[in-house]
Amino acid sequence: MIGFKEIRYAVMEHEAxxxxxxxxxxFFRHPxxxxxxxxxxxxIASATRTGMGMASEQFTDADVTLREFVSEGASDVFHVHYDDYARNASALRGLxxxxxxxxxxxxxRYVLNKKHSTFAEPVSG
Structure with missing residues (x-):
């Protein structure tokens, strides 16, 4: 299994x-x-604090695009929500x-409790 993290969806138009x-x-087998x-x-608040220089509308548009993508229910798509697993590591079991x-x-829990940013908080079981 290999993977990569892509965070530029906020600046991508829906069609892109x-x-x-x-x-x-x-081009990827079984993505x-x-x-x-x-x-x-x-x-949006985090982007503002870190000076990303992006308009809130870009994040709103990306949110709509991603939610639409998830709602299609394709078998190769899995949705996780940070607020769920940040409070409870077992929320990642389905993933x-x-x-x-x-x-x-x-x-x-060991990985999630590592401080990755100045705003990270410990995760409970």
Whole structure:
């Protein structure tokens, strides 16, 4: 299993996003799209604090595009929400099932409790 993180969807127009997904589906064998979202208000606030220089409308448009993509219910798409697993690591169990990977609660909590930003808070079991 290999993967990569793409965070530029906020600056991608809807059609460019769809072309990117279509490309991945065509050229990668058995792709798995993990859509990791968080509260739109918190995303905009974080971008403002860090000086990303993006308009809130760009985030709103990306949120709509991603929610539409998830709602199509394709079997190669899995949606997780940061606010769910940030409070409870076991909320990621479904993701691991989707990927066919073993879920180790202690290991997941260990990784999630690492400070990745100045706003990170510890995750409970």
């Amino acid at each position: 996003f769809r072309r990117t997904i279509d490309f991945a589906r065509r 798995a799209f993990i859509v990791n979202m968080r509260s739109l208000d918190n995303t 691991f099932d989707f990927l066919g990977a073993p879920f180790n609660d202690a290991s997941i």
